[in-house]
Amino acid sequence: MSIFALDSNQVMRLASAVSVDTKTEVDESAAAEIFARAAWTGIAEPGDSVAGALVTSLGPVAALTSLVDSWSIERVTAEAVAGGADSIAAHDLALAFDRWRPRLVSSAAITALRQAARVSARLVRPTDSIWPAGVDDLGVHGPIALWVRGIDAALESLSSSVALVGARAATGYGEHMAMELGAGLSDKGVSVVSGAAYGIDGMVHRAVLASGGLTVAFLAGGVDRFYPSGHDALLGRIATVGAVVSELPCGSPPTKWRFLQRNRLIAASSVATVVVEAGRRSGSLNTAAHAASVGRPLGAVPGPVTSPSSAGCHRLIREFDAACVTSVDEVLELASGMAGSAPQPELDLGVDASSERLPPDQLRVLDALSVRSARTTADVARRAGMSMGTTEGALGLLALEGAAIETEAGWRKQKR
Structure with a gap:
């Protein structure tokens, strides 16, 4: 060899x-x-x-x-x-x-x-029986392999799972609906997929675990370092009775760009996606866009018309034909209607507030910079996964915008 x-x-x-x-x-x-x-x-x-x-x-x-x-x-x-x-x-x-x-x-x-073996993680290949077939709908944008900590049954259940996602800044109403839907789907024998973030995601996972169901958490970094750290115990529990999944190797840190890419796996691996609560610029709307792009049914939970925290859900219902869902039965109806349904329209939501509307190359370079430590252009290119020429161009544009500064020791992220 x-x-x-x-x-x-x-x-x-x-x-x-x-x-x-x-x-x-x-x-x-x-x-x-x-x-x-x-x-x-x-x-x-x-x-x-x-x-x-x-x-x-x-x-x-x-x-x-x-x-x-x-x-x-x-x-x-x-x-x-x-x-x-x-x-x-x-x-x-x-x-x-x-x-x-x-x-x-x-x-x-x-x-x-070695680190994967140390934490009992496995590398799942497309030829393995527990490979989630839904991610193949991403085509050449799909994962090359998946790193997994958890049980086989959780991955096998993805073929009939539902994704429940929402904003980190959840209200009491949003958390209540997340618990109702998560626990209700679990009681019906449906596994639930989410992203383990604070707010709606975390509440969804907790509700499913409390009901004794199966839940799968997709991470934007390696499965050896649970993120967010405040959900370390939660993710540890999911890895024991469900599954924690990432397409990045152990040791990889989460970045804004990787969170956006992680969302496509949440959407593609499940048979339907429901946005429980989201503001107009919530990152969870990015998951909704991915769901539409791979033809998955999309639903949104309505909230008080006076609540900015539900403005994103209302927009999905009003402008992008998302189904209005208010109960577990309506979520199941949405998911069961996938077969033979008309293709979902492509969503151009103009969201991703976390990216500050930066072009992808600039966002990845900015993610690779540190506020405290100066980094050479070569180091930034390696961290961003980009060529030297593209990295140099992005650094120059970020410097013009005041987002990065060059020092004798290298480049740093500028506090704003």
Whole structure:
């Protein structure tokens, strides 16, 4: 085996420790795939369509080899087309290689695998029986692999699950509805998906656990470091009787960009999404947009017309044809109506308040900066998962906007 020039026995030991199938011995071929997929989860940022297309067409091992061995762009393109992929633009592929190379460090993949084994996390591949088939609807934007802490039954239940999401700044009314819907769905034998954030998400998970049901939490960072820290005990409980899932390797910190990308997994893995409570610019509306983009039924819980905390839900109902849901039975009706339903319209909500409306490249670079410590451009590029040229351009624009400042030691995020 020739992956990062590592000894095959070492790779097999690492792969076996995180394999889903504990009854079958991991052979050299399976170990190579597990290691390659684990490496890709740290090399490419979530939702990277070029990485998705490359791994799908070449396979994870050959795709990683093309990067490690610095294949020419022409060769990679030809191999990808031969593998059945739609033509990948040479320009896009060149830019992708530039942003992946800073993260091409064998020790990073090894450390992630060892840490995963330490916390009893497993790497779920698309060929595994517990892979959530719904995420395949994301196409090349889908996850290359999923890191999971939890029980198989929780992942298997995703095929009939409902996502309940909402704002962090929840009101008493929103928390009450989250508890009612979460517990009610659990009593009906339906598993519930959410994002483990403060507010609505946390209340949903707690209600399901209190009812003895199955719940799955998708994180925007590694499954070894629960976030938010105030939900450490909650996530620990979910990892014991449900599942905690991420497409990022152990040790990865959550960022604003990753939260937005995490939302697409919440929407795609479930059969319907319901926004319980959300203001006009709530980040949970981003999950609603993802649900619509993959054709999932979308519902929203109405609130007091005078409450700004429900303005986002009212907008979904009024402008984007979200179903008005007020009870568990109406949520179940929404979910059961998925088969044969008309495609959902694409939602352009103009939300994502947390991003301050920054373009994606600038948002990722800003996430990679620190207020206290100066970081070199190369370090920022590696953390953001972007090429040096794109990073330099984004830093320049952020400096013009007063969001970043360059010092002798490097770049820092500017307090605003």
